Amino acid sequence: MANRQLSPLDHLVASADNALRTLAGKMTAAERESPAATVEGTALNDQERRHAAGLMRVNHSGEVCAQALYQGQSLTARLPRVRREMETAAAEEVDHLAWCEQRLQALDSHTSVLNPVWYTLSFGIGATAGLISDRLSLGFVAATEELVCQHLSHHLDDLPEQDLESRAVVSQMLTDEALHARKALEAGGLPFPPPAKKLMSLVSKVMTRASYRL
Numbered sequence: 001m002a003n004r005q006l007s008p009l010d011h012l013v014a015s016a017d018n019a020l021r022t023l024a025g026k027m028t029a030a031e032r033e034s035p036a037a038t039v040e041g042t043a044l045n046d047q048e049r050r051h052a053a054g055l056m057r058v059n060h061s062g063e064v065c066a067q068a069l070y071q072g073q074s075l076t077a078r079l080p081r082v083r084r085e086m087e088t089a090a091a092e093e094v095d096h097l098a099w100c101e102q103r104l105q106a107l108d109s110h111t112s113v114l115n116p117v118w119y120t121l122s123f124g125i126g127a128t129a130g131l132i133s134d135r136l137s138l139g140f141v142a143a144t145e146e147l148v149c150q151h152l153s154h155h156l157d158d159l160p161e162q163d164l165e166s167r168a169v170v171s172q173m174l175t176d177e178a179l180h181a182r183k184a185l186e187a188g189g190l191p192f193p194p195p196a197k198k199l200m201s202l203v204s205k206v207m208t209r210a211s212y213r214l
Helices: 008-024 046-076 080-106 115-132 134-158 164-186 194-213
Strands: none
Touching: 046 080, 046 115, 046 134, 046 164, 046 194, 080 164, 115 134, 134 164, 134 194
16 A cells, blocks of 8 residues: 655644644654763762763753754655654654653763743744755755764863763764754755854853753
C-alpha cells in the first residue's frame, strides 16, 4: 500500500506532539549510545558540579530550540525535499537532547524551566523562515548551527577538566552540529551576512545566560 500523503493538519498535529514530548522529556530514546558512557571522569566538587550542570543545561536548551526550529521549518517548507531535510535533522538532534538530559540527571540537576519559552520562540522563527523561502530556512539552519558550534567550543574550554563525561558529549555534539551546518548550505541554504549572525549571537547570549541559572 502506498504511503498516505500527509496533510497540513497531519504535520501540525505531529509538530504539537513533538513539542509536548520535547518539553516533557519524553522523546524517543537516543539511537546512539551517549559518549559519556565510554569514559569515566573523577568526582566533582559542588562548585564544579553546579558549573558543569549549568553548561549542560544551556546545551539542552539549545537542543530544545533546535527541535522547535526544525519542526517550524518543516511545517512551512515548500519543497518536500527541504521538509525531509528538516525532519531528518530533527531526528538526529534527538540523540543530543537525550544525552544532555542524561548528563543533567547524572549531575543531579534539572533542565531549564524556560524551555517552553525557548521552544515557542524558536518554532515561530523557524515557521516564519520557512514561509519566506526554503533557501532562507536552510540558511538559518546553517547560521544557527555555526553559532551552536561556537558555544560548544567555548564549553569545551570551560567545563571542569576532570568532567570527561560532559566533555565527551559536547565533543560529539560539536562534530554533529558542524555536519548539519555544512549539509544545510550544500542543500541550497542562503549564507547569512555577518550583521545577521551578530544579531543572532546577541539574542543567543540572553538565552544562554538565563538557561545557565534557570
